[in-house]
Amino acid sequence: QVQLVESGGGVVQPGRSLRLSCAASGFTFSSFAIHWVRQAPGKGLEWVAVISYDGSNNYYADSVKGRFTISRDNSKNTLYLQMNSLRVEDTAVYYCAREGWGYDSSGYYRNSGFDYWGQGTLVTVSS
Amino acid sequence: DIQMTQSPSSLSASVGDRVTITCRASQSISSYLNWYQQKPGKAPKLLIYAASSFQSGVPSRFSGSGSGTDFTLTISSLQPEDFATYYCQQSYRTPYTFGQGTKLEIK
Numbered sequence: 592q593v594q595l596v597e598s599g600g601g602v603v604q605p606g607r608s609l610r611l612s613c614a615a616s617g618f619t620f621s622s623f624a625i626h627w628v629r630q631a632p633g634k635g636l637e638w639v640a641v642i643s644y645d646g647s648n649n650y651y652a653d654s655v656k657g658r659f660t661i662s663r664d665n666s667k668n669t670l671y672l673q674m675n676s677l678r679v680e681d682t683a684v685y686y687c688a689r690e691g692w693g694y695d696s697s698g699y700y701r702n703s704g705f706d707y708w709g710q711g712t713l714v715t716v717s718s
Numbered sequence: 719d720i721q722m723t724q725s726p727s728s729l730s731a732s733v734g735d736r737v738t739i740t741c742r743a744s745q746s747i748s749s750y751l752n753w754y755q756q757k758p759g760k761a762p763k764l765l766i767y768a769a770s771s772f773q774s775g776v777p778s779r780f781s782g783s784g785s786g787t788d789f790t791l792t793i794s795s796l797q798p799e800d801f802a803t804y805y806c807q808q809s810y811r812t813p814y815t816f817g818q819g820t821k822l823e824i825k
Contacts, residue, residue, distance in 0.1 A: 626814070628762075636754075636762065636805055636816040650812040653719075686761055690809075695749065695768035702809055703768060704752035708761035 593617040593707045595687050600712030603677055613670040613687030613709055621645070621665040624690040626705060627672050629683035629714075637683070640672065641690070655681075677716045684711040720744055720808050724817035730825040735796045739820045741789045741806035750810035753782055753791045756819075757802045765804075766791065796822075 599611040613625070627639040640661040642649045649661050660673040670687055691706030721744035731737050741751065749769040754762040764773045766782035769789055779794040793800055801824050806817040 635819045636756075636807075638807075638812075638814045638816065641812060641814070652813050688761075691764075691767075693767060693771060693773075695771050701768060702750075703771070704764045704773070704807065704809060705754075705762070706764050706767075706773065708763075711761055 593689070595689065595707055595709035597685060597687055597709040597712035600685065600714045602715045602717060604718050605677060605679055605716055607677055608673070608675045609677060609714060611672040611674065611685055611687075611712060611714070613672075615668045615670065615689075618689070618707075620663075620668040625663065625670045626688045626690060627661060627670075628686045628688055628705070628708075629681075630686070630711075631680075631683045634683075639685070642670065674714070677714075679716050682714060682716045684713050686711045719813055720747060720811060720815055722806055722808055722815050722817040724804075724806055724820050726820060727818065728821040728823065730823050731796055732825045733796050733798060737793045737796055737822065739791045739804055739806075739822075741784075741791070741817050743787045743789075743808055743810075746786045747808045747810035749785045750808055751782070751784065751789045752807045752809055753780075754805045754807065755800075755802045756805065762805065798824075 594616045596614045626641045640651045642661045658676045662671045687709045688705035689707040691703040693703035751769045753766040756762040770782045804820045
């Protein structure tokens with residue numbers, strides 16, 4: 592079955608760095624774009640970044656651009672998020688999520704939302 | 719960036735009720751609209767993609783409609799396990815923004 596398992600979260604001081612990992616199994620990892628989504632305590636969902644299936648394209652939320660880097664190693668079925676210059680407001684549960692594909696009501700095969708998610712890893716930025 | 723606005727932010731309803739949640743995009747997103755359900759301490763779960771297409775395994779009491787800027791999620795007959803927070807999300811253009819969420823509570 593499809594599984595995404597995040598790791599690497601923890602408590603870190605402002606200005607420091609942390610790298611999250613997301614280990615994938617149960618599907619052909621190299622065929623899917625993967626996203627990072629975060630959720631601050633008691634708040635809603637915030638999209639963070641995406642990387643294309645082959646790693647050739649990536650996009651970031653303005654709130655993390657220039658500080659976070661998304662990458663992947665398709666040989667290891669693993670996604671990464673390198674987080675530098677961390678801020679208190681980066682405190683959140685970080686989820687990785689697969690962008691799926693499916694048929695819409697008109698019969699077109701297209702992106703179908705985030706169909707599988709990891710369990711999340713908590714990052715706390717605090718002095 | 720495309721802004722997504724959900725209404726209401728919270729909703730109290732009873733088992734068996736019909737419930738509708740709306741989501742409005744700040745510009746046209748065609749049918750690139752997804753709905754998720756999230757329960758406390760859990761990852762979100764995809765319910766509906768492409769505005770009206772069912773994700774595999776989702777009960778038929780959930781349905782979605784709309785295109786352009788206005789969308790709805792309807793639960794035809796609330797079940798106890800449906801009390802959760804619901805989010806819409808546009809996947810038309812990055813950043814793939816989410817609505818602020820609608821918390822569905824038991825009356």
